[in-house]
Amino acid sequence: MTYYDEKLKYIMDDMLIESPKFNYIKSILSEIMIERQKLQEFNLKIKLTFTGLNSETPIVRKFYRENILKSHEVKTVCTKINNKIGSLLEKKSSSLQESLSKFKRFHKYLAIIYKKYPYRNPPEFKIYIKLFELKKFNSKIVFAIVSEFNLKPMGYCEKINFTISKMLKDGSNPVIIHDVDILKERISEIDGILTMKDKDEVFEFYSHPDVKKILFQYIFPEGKSSNLKTEITFSQLRYNTQPQKRRQIELRNGQYQNLHDILSPYTTLQEFREIVKRNHICTFYTSVRELSPRKVGRRMITALIDLDMSNFLRNLLDKNTVWKFTTSVVKEITKNLIYFGFPKPLILFSGKRGIHLLYWLSQDALDDSYNYIDLSEMHSLPGQKSLVKNVKSLIHSRFSFMKNFFEAILLYTILNIEPTVIPEKLSKILAPIKQSDLFKLSVHSSNDVALLLDTSSNNSSVHKVFSFHRSSGLISIPLSDPFTGDIAEEYELYENVLNAANPEVVLENLNQGNKISYFQKPPQISRLTIQNSLLPQKGLLQVFYYLMRFGSKWIMERSKGSDYFWGRFYQLRSSYNHLYSNLLCGDKIQKSIKKQKK
DSSP states (O other), X not given: OOHHHHHHHHHHHHHOXXXXXXXXXXXXXXXXXXXXXXXXXXXXXXXXXXEOOOTTSHHHHHHHHTTSXXXXXXXXHHHHHHHHHHHHHHHHHHHHHHHHTTXXXXXXXXXXXXXXXXXXXXXXXXXXXXXXXXXXXXXXXXXXXHHTTOOGGGGGOSXXXXXXXXXXXXXXXXXXXXXXXXXXXXXXXXXXXXXXXXXXXXXXXXXXXXXXXXXXXXXXXXXXXOOOOEEEEEEEOOSSSOOEXXXXXXXXXXXXXXXXHHOOTTOOHHHHHHHHHHHTXXXXXXXXXXXXXXXXXXXXOEEEEEEEOOHHHHHHSOHHHHHHHHHHHHHHHHXXXXXXXXXXXXXXXXXXXXXXXXXEEXXXXXXXXXXXXXXXXXXXXXXXXXXXXXTTSTTSSHHHHHHHHHHHHHHHHHHTOOGGGSOHHHHHHHOBSSGGGGEESOTTOSOSXXXXXXXXXXXXXXXXXXXXXXXXXXXXXXOBOTTTOSBOGGGGSHHHHHHHTSHHHHHHHHHTTOXXXXXXXXXXXXHHHHHHHTSGGGSHHHHHXXXXXXXXXXXXXXXXXXXXXXXXXHHHHHHHHHIIIIISOHHHHHHHHHHXXX
């Protein structure tokens, strides 16, 4: 990315100051679907028309008048934003149609079509949603489908029009029932989203000495005595739009420098407060790897599993059902982690609706002391940098290895999950053809309905630590009981979690000395733990091979028969390889034969 591209990106970020109010159409859909018995002889057609930007759009003119946007940049910015809107809508319409076709309720009863008109000024993008059997739908389902197009960049649109029509089942004589423009609201006025108006509350939170101590135990996990240094990212408060991620802070002299170059284990509370206040920091993220390269490569410090419920399921189900589903899956994952020999992970609330499972890695957990290793030896030598010579391999580095290793554990959980974990209400509404269709392992998967079990942050990325969530204003707090390691009983209810994550409640607990739960540290994974978990008799190695065979994006597309066949195939293969290599010393025999030939 060039300086010019980066500059335009920052300008475009600041231009996103509004968000569509899709809840505005919820009551409209409720009225229509209540009377759907009268519409049984009709099909329904919903049309969403998104109008893009041009030089006359108010936000573009505003930025031009204030000299933020130069005359030669106007066309480029409008084109970039319009292209982004169009590509997102096209991708979403295709993936949503594919996702919903996996469920019996929607199969053959729903069509989603995307059309674009790029040469209009401003350009227009249209989404058509056709419902063919109204008895298959209710207002919640329809709203969940429509809300999938409430994507963040749609806030750029000059106008979003919502039209719903009824038409005879032969497709003739469409009659418009409702035709309204979806209202928009300022992001700065949306409840929960942090902006500059919240800077005093944010500064008060980070001014507490215990908050600094908790943050630093994640940012510098080995304390003051270690030379370990990690990359630190932060979110910066803005006036009218959501906080933006940055790495560089402004110094007293007006110059800029990376935060991780300034912050150290020896930074005082006063210095820390000044950094937060001067740069309007609201959220801290820490890297999963050390910053400074060593002779054997960068060390991996943190491993994370992230669970995040899809927007579709959140709109379809009540909050408590969604939360119970998420916590039930966490318990299943934890049960399997223990079976494979891992300690219980530290369970963290993401600050909005997700859950993170966090581990630290010992220094020798993933070393790079071997020049080459064959895949069949994975059970004994995990995570080598040169696992395979092909750099495009899914496990060619310790970071991609750990990402895919945890994905294998998640896949094992999905393939063996108990049906009772799936809420009865969800099964009844969606009627999934395969239970596994309710889950996905990759953010790039086309399944827009499923619960995301994500490990992508392990691929040299960052994750949020004990701090504000920029979209909710809540704190990412530990949910683990400090004595048992399980989710604390009071956090089984979503309302209790929201209350406990309120920054005022956190500060009150710290002031009263109720802080043992906040100072929990993630347990450590050793090299031996990883080695033992990949022994063939455990059953994880065959799933790991299976995942390597198809990749996390496509692995959930397999049929039950395919799951069984490949699972059995790799079970036998891994067992025979282990027997040959380790018990019969087959590799040593082959090496001695080669030496004799030479």
